[in-house]
Amino acid sequence: MNPSTQRLSAEDVMRDAPVIPVIVLxxxxxxVPLARALIAGGIxxxxxxxxxxxxxACIEAIAKEVPDALVGAGTVRSAADAIAASQAGARFAVSPGFTPALGRQCRDLDLPLLPxxxxxxxxxxxxxxxxxxLKFFPAVQAGGLAMLKAWQGPFGDVIFCPTGGIHSGNAHEFLALPNVACVGGSWLVTGxxxxxxxxxxxxxxxxxACGLKQ
Structure with a gap:
């Protein structure tokens, strides 16, 4: 299936690769060259x-010019952010927190959300x-591995993408947990x-990064 027309769920986004790069442009x-470089590496x-x-504008450029990419918007904090991201061509959204209003807006837009x-x-x-x-954020600062292990009991039906304080040296520890589908990190794309x-x-x-979880 062509990625540009592929219907996504939040779980699809989280299970595609071990790492979702957190990108600041x-x-x-x-x-466009960044998106192509990441795709060449399997992300x-x-x-x-x-x-x-x-x-x-960066989301729009990737959406239009790199059909193999599935570009999403991060730091989505409001319904207005979700609408703007969707209009720019974002295929999913990631938020630092959660409100019911944001969740409902993303559902109305058919925009998968990682809250x-x-x-x-x-x-x-x-x-x-x-x-x-769900996105666990800020992961290390909010309890890290110990918190995720504690959540396995009461929230065994939830999968997480820990983000915040994750790097190449500790990502494998998070990915080894059964309730972690992927991690988010900025180390793939540095300034x-x-x-x-x-x-x-x-x-x-x-x-x-693609080799972190086999």
Whole structure:
């Protein structure tokens, strides 16, 4: 199936590869070559965060020019963010927290959402709205491996994408947990690599990330 027409669920997004890169782009000229570099390394779910004025333009460029990519929007905090991301061509959304209003807007847009949670109450709120594929954020700061292990009992039907404090040195520990489908991390796309247009190193990091969970 062509990725540009593939219907996605949040679980599809989380199970596609071991790592979802968390991407901050300040220059739209970097968007397309970056996406191609990540795809060359086996990563096609790309979270472009809405943290810069160029973010929506970058999402639009990737959506239009890199058909093998499945570009999503990160740092989605409101219904307006979700609408803007969808209009730019985002195929999924990732939020740092969760509100029922955001969940309902994403559902209305048919935009898969990975809602951010950090407590048991937040997990239950997300479940009340029909979400069971969740982002654990900020993962390390909010309890890390110990918290995820504790959640396996009461929330055994939930899968997580821990994000925040995850890097190449500890990602494998998180991925070894049965309730972790993938991790989110910024180490695949550093500001230095973008500044140098060092696409080959990004491809190498993506390839290494794909080997983290066999």
């Amino acid at each position: 300040h220059d739209v000229r970097h968007a 096609r779910m790309l979270e472009v965060t809405l943290r810069t004025p160029q973010a929506l 951010g949670v950090a407590t048991g109450s937040e997990i239950m709120m997300a479940q009340d709205e029909g979400f069971k594929a 230095d690599a973008l500044a140098r247009s060092d696409w080959s190193s990004i491809t190498s990091l993506a390839r290494a």
